[in-house]
Amino acid sequence: MLDLSLDTNLLDPDLIPNNLGPPHQLFDAWRETDPIHWNPPSESYDPPSPNASLRKGFYVLTRHADVREVSLDQDRFSSHDGGPIIWDFEGEQLARQQAGLMGMRPRDHMAMKALVAPPFGAKELSSFYPEVQQVAKEIVDSVAHLSKCEFAFDVASKLPVYTFCKLLGVPDDMRERVFTLGNLIADTEKRDRSEDEDYAGFELMRIGNDLAREKLTNPDNSAMSRLVHGEVEGRKLDEASIGMFFVTLSIAGHETTRNTATHFLRLMREHPDQYDLLRSDLDKYLPNAIEEVLRHSPPVIKFRRTVTRDTEVSGHQFRKGDKIYLSYPAANHDPAVFDDPHKFDITRPNARKHLAFGVGPHFCMGAGLARYQLRALLTQWLTRFPDFTIDGEMEMLPSIWFNAVIKMPISFTPEIA
Ligand code: HEM
Secondary structure (H helix, E strand, O other): OOOOOOOOOOOOOOHHHHHOOOOHHHHHHHHHHOOEEEEOOOOOOOOOOOOOEOOOOEEEEOOHHHHHHHHHOOOOEEOOOOOOOOOEOOHHHHHHHHHOHHHOOHHHHHHHHHHHOHHHOHHHHHHHHHHHHHHHHHHHHOOOOOOEEEHHHHHHOHHHHHHHHHHHOOOHHHHHHHHHHHHHHOOOOOOOOHHHHHHHHHHHHHHHHHHHHHHHHOOOOOHHHHHHHOOEOOEOOOHHHHHHHHHHHHHHOHHHHHHHHHHHHHHHHHOHHHHHHHHHOHHHHHHHHHHHHHHHOOOEOEEEEEEOOOEEEOOEEEOOOOEEEEEHHHHHOOOOOOOOOOOOOOOOOOHHHOOOOOOOOOOOOOHHHHHHHHHHHHHHHHHHOOOOEEOOOOEEOOOOOEOOEEEOEEEOOOOOO
C-alpha cells in the first residue's frame, strides 16, 4: 500500500496498479477536506502516446452531487471544448475526439443521437436479448471443456464485440477481426502501442465504411442499415461520421462490459457470503448484484469536462477553460448517498443510483445493452461453473482511465463433452 498523503498526484504512475483499482483512500480524504481537489500536472507522468499530453492540471470532483451537477449541464461544462477525455489534444487529434458522439457540439450530438439511439432503447433491446443470450452461450461453450482459462480475454471481452457485430450487421466471419482490432485500441495506456492503435482505428473505419456501402445497396433491419438510410437534420451522414461511429461503438462497450464481468467474479470470490446469497436465488439477486458491482467497482474511472464560462459549483469558483475530472468511483463511494459505501452488498436498495454510466445528455447509450450482456453472460457462467476459483495472480491495467483487469486466471470443473 502506498503512503497516500493529501497531495498525492493522481498521475503517479504507481498509484492505481499498486492500489489494485481506484485510490479510494485518497478520494475519501479529499471528499472530506477538499472535495473539489486541484491535481497539478506531474513531471513523472508518461502519456500513453506522443499526442496525448497532460500539461494542464485538473480539478477532481469526488462528491456524487458535484459529479451529477456537472454532468447534467453541458452548457457550462462541455465535453466538446477540449474533448471528453483527460489528455490535452490539439489540432487534428482534438478534431478526431470531437467527431465522436461524446465530443460533438450539443446540437449535433442531439441530432446524431436521435438517429443512432433507437436500437439501444428498451423495446428494441428486449427483442434482441435472445441473440445476446445465444452469443453468451457460444462464448461459454468455447471454454466449457477446459478446466482453466483466462477469464478477462477468453470470455468476458468477446461478448461486447460479438453482440455489437450482431447489432450492426457485421457478418459472423468478420467478428474475430473486429475483436482483434478492438483489442489493439482498448487498454490504450499500455506502452508501445500507438502505431498499432492508429492502424486499428483506420482499419475499423474501413470495415465500417465497407459495411455501410453494402447496407446502402442491400438494406436490412440492422443498426448500420438504418444509419446509412437515415438522416441527421435532413442530411445523410458522410463516410467519416459513419466510420467514426463504427469505431466508437466497437470500443465503447469493450473495456467496460469486460471489466464489469471480471470484477463481478472477483468480488464474488472476495465476498463468499454475498456469493452464497446470490446463488440461493440467482434470478432474484442477479440484477441488483450487477448494479452493486457497477457501483462498487465501476470500470470507467473518469471522463472530462471543460468549463465554458466562469461559474460556481458547491461554492467552488471555476474559471473558463478549467479542466474537470469526473471521478465515478469516488461519486459511487460517497457516504452522503450510499450507507457504508465501501461495503459490497448485493441487496443495497439504492445501488442503481451509481454514476458508472454517467448521467445527463451523455449518459451511456449502451447501458441497457451492457446490462443485458452482463445478465446473459453471468447467468451462463454461474449456472454452469459455480465452483470457479481465481487461480493465479490478477493483473490490473496501469491506467488512469479504466479500472481494468487484464488478466484473471480461473479454474473450474469442466463440462463433459
Ligand atoms: C458496463 C458497461 C459500460 C459502462 C460502465 C459505460 C460507461 C460509460 C460512461 C461513463 C459514459 C460517459 C458518460 C458521460 O460522459 O456523461 C459512456 C458513454 C457512452 N457509452 Fe458506455 N459504458 C458501458 C457500455 C457501453 C456499451 C455496451 C456501449 C455500446 C455498444 C456503450 C456506448 C456508449 C456511447 C455511444 C457513449 C456516448 C454517449 C453520448 O455521448 O451521448 N457503452 N459510457
